[in-house]
Amino acid sequence: MRTMVQPGLFTDGEVPTLLGSRCTACGAHHFPRHDTCPYCATEDPVPVELAGSGTLWAWTAVTSPPPGYQGEIPYGFGIVELPEGIRIIARLTESDPAALAAGQPMELRIVALHADAEGNDVVTYAFAPGAP
Amino acid sequence: MRTMVQPGLFTDGEVPTLLGSRCTACGAHHFPRHDTCPYCATEDPVPVELAGSGTLWAWTAVTSPPPGYQGEIPYGFGIVELPEGIRIIARLTESDPAALAAGQPMELRIVALHADAEGNDVVTYAFAPGAP
Amino acid sequence: MTGVVIAGVGMHPFGRFEGVTTTDMGVHAVRAALHEAGVARGGFQAAFCGTAYGGVATGHKVLSRLGMTGMPIVDVEAGCASGGAALMLAAGALAAGQYDTVLVFGTEKMPRGIIRSSFFDPWQEEAGLAATPSFFALRAQRLAVTSGVTKDHLAQVVVKNRRHGASNPDAMFQKEITPEEVLASRVICEPLHLFMLCSPNEGAAAVVLRRQADSPGSPPPRSPPHVTLAAAVLRSHLPGSVLSESTPMSGLTDDAVPSPTTLAATAAFEEAGLGPADLDVVECQDTDAARELISYEEIGLCAPGGSAALLASGDTALGGRLPVNPSGGLLSKGEPLGASALGQVVELVRQLRGQCGDRQVDGARVALSHTVGRGANAGVVILTR
């Protein structure tokens, strides 16, 4: 069985998506979903599914486990720019910084973090190098 | 073996004493020892041994273990007035509030709290009903 | 007088709310207060957030969620008086002309179970001296000596406040209780029984303050009667009393040292140009039943030693001369540290506006809020209309 690290962040289907929102007043996109637009304080953003692919904007690798993390190290950590005009903080499947390049295509994946007490795989969103 | 819950608070001899200080400027007594008088801010209190007996000023009993406490419950908890003109918060050996009375004589005792990891008795100061 | 008016208030009920975060509650209260004040994004220039357990950047998380950041946001911790401290800072900054409009809020989810306070040293814990309710019990016992307070009086405080709280939709306990039920609850520390102690819990409260000079000549359409902040004072303890909220290990036999509450109340009355006789309604610290009675004496609602008699007279119950804790007090509401002082202010603003329904104090024009807690800090706020 798979269990999401947090409900409401992403869908875990064949083609996964990130669950964001869009402000109907200023047009900005948000991730995770907001009930108030952080950019203009309008209170009625609409839920949207964000694009599943984007380009790499910044990246590094985490080499020792941060607080509360039980998965494997090292892992990639970076920022992916989506066509909606937003940048997302995310895990990267590639943990060798030298194997990545600015602007390269990235695709959304759902990846396993660790097994929980019931033996379920806890999964989260991540980006992987994609087809050019 | 016995070990003090905190060094510098009391002596653990045949006739135990509380280790206080006295302000040479305003004459007030302190417990525990202070390096600055809390009452007049003078910086040179002198160390003194406080009287080993006093009178009961207020008391109750603790019936469930407070945070960080590993000893037995219930135990007495109260305030004893010493002839130096100070009132001391202390454990009481008597845990039945009905067995105590305002103004009754109290005597200093060193009592065991619990055994530490090495099997030593951790001891602290307490007051017991004394001879009238 | 501070020259500051209350432009709006908001509240998240006090209680236990599974799945609702500290931020969620803060957003709820702040949104309500801003709405009432007619203040939108950009309409205030600083924010003060009271919290004790909210953690890093509590205020920022609330305002980020609302899309309202950029201004100074300061998180303030002053124990039970956190909200009072935040109000004092905000009022001072407004009076200085630093800002025109300031947001003050508090939000808190108290940990469950016995709360381990970082206030005590490890040896105090190990020796069993970090027994918070015991200190309350010793104060209650002394009150029997100085003021003739009996267990029946203590039960009566609970009965009164729970009766008041029964009509407060923001209270945790909205149900009356009998003296017999109070005295049948288990003894925590003689003379205090379980129901004589308030419950640590969760909640949020928010207040928008505005400089009077910048207030419109007539209140905006949505606005109820103008409430003015006549004083907001914070004081710490002076050494001397072994039973002070500063929780020392010793004290003097000299009983003449004023409490932090007396220091704060005296300064607040002076700032407001008012005295105890001018008060119509009071919200005071009732962490335990005895604490309410001590507050009567320390604030000056009665002479020293007179608290049992004042309670017995019925004056401090709804319908009496000077209702105390018409909200139900902490004994009905519970105590979310960072929010409790502002929760009192919200209640009193609503009392002064005449919005309190069944628990309304008729014609209230002058109100006092009082909190005091470990540190020690005492906060006293006086409001008028």
Next chain:
Amino acid sequence: MTGVVIAGVGMHPFGRFEGVTTTDMGVHAVRAALHEAGVARGGFQAAFCGTAYGGVATGHKVLSRLGMTGMPIVDVEAGCASGGAALMLAAGALAAGQYDTVLVFGTEKMPRGIIRSSFFDPWQEEAGLAATPSFFALRAQRLAVTSGVTKDHLAQVVVKNRRHGASNPDAMFQKEITPEEVLASRVICEPLHLFMLCSPNEGAAAVVLRRQADSPGSPPPRSPPHVTLAAAVLRSHLPGSVLSESTPMSGLTDDAVPSPTTLAATAAFEEAGLGPADLDVVECQDTDAARELISYEEIGLCAPGGSAALLASGDTALGGRLPVNPSGGLLSKGEPLGASALGQVVELVRQLRGQCGDRQVDGARVALSHTVGRGANAGVVILTR
């Protein structure tokens, strides 16, 4: 101008001090500052204490030990900018005429090991996204793109600050380091190596502020040259940057949103009636080596994109046109959150007085202190003599 002067400063060295408590360190720093200001018991009317990990009533414990309580004591938490927030509140209250003299101090013992911040949600921790140094690394990597900053530049920041710190008796590391040693330390997160990150540690700092109107016409005998608080500003973040200290999970591709540091610096320069060109010495946030370079650009010490060139010019080293972090910065001193901002102020006051010996910036007359941390909060203080 705030109309406020620095009457005295004091400091407990930054480092690791086994058996010395948060209170002990605060007492040490406060006592020194009060002594320098010639202020005794009763000589100040309010106290503001910055701390993040000190726990309940941190300020009260320090002042209780000194026998100086009764006045309002407020504990302030604003992350790395806690001290800056406390200074801003104190300066505002003095300017408002609420007080004549105010004590501001910060004291901190940071937990050892990886610090678990309550800032992040549990799911962020579980997903490995609560990786604080990684955010710093991403900022450093972007700085390579926008400003041509290389690993050699990052190493050079460390070398410069450690050289400065070698003559600071209050610093944790008082030993120079070579670029080779920096680059040989292990990689924490590309491009950041271990020695490019500051160490969380322990320490305290204190400042006594006085309203100018109440200062004696001529400084008291013991007093060194008068230092004036020209500005003390705190700002939070505006949303937009995914790499903001507010640590959002997403941001916009719009890069035009000003950082909290830029907001605070702009407001501080305006309040002081000064600009970056007027500065003689700066202490800025160097949590990591890249952060110092980002600070150059955000404060306006150089144009956007110019930080690598400014560093390479040698201008920001001791002996250069505008020395930055003459104290050695956090890279030499370590970072006790609640004390770090006031530690900068202590250093700058001593620089303006000409008391800094081997690390003295000759003839310094205008100084700027800058801190920024999670929240986000940025504090900027400008001092002049």
